[in-house]
Amino acid sequence: MHRVQKVSERLMICLARGLGFEDEEYFVKYHDASKPTCQSVMRLLHYFETPQGQDENDGQIYHRAGAHADWGFLTLLFQKEGQSGLEICPGREVVTEHALGDAAWSKVDFVPGSIVCNIGDLLMSWSDDRFKSTFHRVKAPCGELGDYYGERFSIAFFNQPCKDALIQGPLKKYPLVTGEQFNARAM
Ligand SMILES: O=C(O)CCC(=O)C(=O)O
Ligand SMILES: [Fe+2]
Numbered sequence: 001m002h003r004v005q006k007v008s009e010r011l012m013i014c015l016a017r018g019l020g021f022e023d024e025e026y027f028v029k030y031h032d033a034s035k036p037t038c039q040s041v042m043r044l045l046h047y048f049e050t051p052q053g054q055d056e057n058d059g060q061i062y063h064r065a066g067a068h069a070d071w072g073f074l075t076l077l078f079q080k081e082g083q084s085g086l087e088i089c090p091g092r093e094v095v096t097e098h099a100l101g102d103a104a105w106s107k108v109d110f111v112p113g114s115i116v117c118n119i120g121d122l123l124m125s126w127s128d129d130r131f132k133s134t135f136h137r138v139k140a141p142c143g144e145l146g147d148y149y150g151e152r153f154s155i156a157f158f159n160q161p162c163k164d165a166l167i168q169g170p171l172k173k174y175p176l177v178t179g180e181q182f183n184a185r186a187m
Helices: 003-017 095-103 121-126 179-186
Strands: 041-047 061-066 074-078 086-089 116-119 135-137 153-158
Touching: 003 153, 041 061, 061 179, 121 179
Parallel strands: none
Antiparallel strands: 041 153, 061 135, 074 116, 074 153, 086 135
């Protein structure tokens, strides 16, 4: 938990620099895991094995986790070798009824020693939309080539703002909200 927090903080410093914040610790101080107001969450996920040979090839795509963007700042996601299914779709701008059907999804394979980092809606808002939240899903096997039917384990660390964080991008594109308000609206 402490190590994943540390990795997150290093990324937050890079993001603050990239966005031109004068204080490079700006995001770090608003995600202080030692504070009682911290809202970060680690979720241990288990998707059950899917029986093979049923409901296959009916032309539909089913999901183990439906298409969504995380609402936090940055999610660090850990996958296990051979337990595929995670897919991403580029750019928040494709989140429309139209694009949900025919958008291009790319598989995110397990790479030893790597962590998948998903930008969340909070970073998107805090960057005045310069960073787009990552639209992603976990596809259920449906008879397509390479589909994985076994159980899947993953760990997601959701960096969430402290309740008293003050959230507004440098361009003030969106009204100022606290971390508590942001999460309450997102849930
Ligand atoms: O299991 C996964 O790999 C994805 C989980 C996820 O996207 C989530 O919990 O928000
Ligand atoms: Fe997610």
